[in-house]
Amino acid sequence: MSNADHLIEKQLNSETIYEGKVITLTVQTVELPNGKQAKREVVLHPGAVTVLAITADDQILLVNQFRKAPNSLLIETPAGKLERGEDPLTSAKRELEEETGYQAAEWKHITSFYTSPGFADELIHCYVATGLTMVEQKLDEDEFLDVLHVTAEAAEQMILDGRIADAKTVALVYWWLRERMREGK
Structure with a gap:
């Protein structure tokens, strides 16, 4: 037992209110x-992945797409949900290729974090992909986006001026900027 066990809530029962394609409430x-x-309202989610894809000329691939929940265009790292029982790395490779048309030779897991733990159990797995090769973009039939090639300086400015407002993308860009500083770039 840890010293914080006195904070744990014990689940007595659970009622499914809604079951959809992506979430269960x-x-x-x-x-x-x-x-x-x-009572706790909890959104159950299969989990997700996101990829910081770094090109040979030290740019990152971002996608600009419309997101209905905030009713806005968002600039994000390529990402997607896990299929039930799917390995996160397998999902990350699929999402990078589908959304950007690139495959990567090297993959590194950076971290995993909960996106909104106050009400959802979604855990997102973050990867860095390098050694990129262009293949073919394979968007889902309901997916429309533009791929952007962005420098470190431009990505940081996009965060500072609010053009990048997606939490996973902010986290990955700042990780990248820190790594670049460590490398003296």
């Missing part, structure tokens, strides 16, 4: 650490 009854009960 549940209402869970939990027992709080003080013995009282509370």
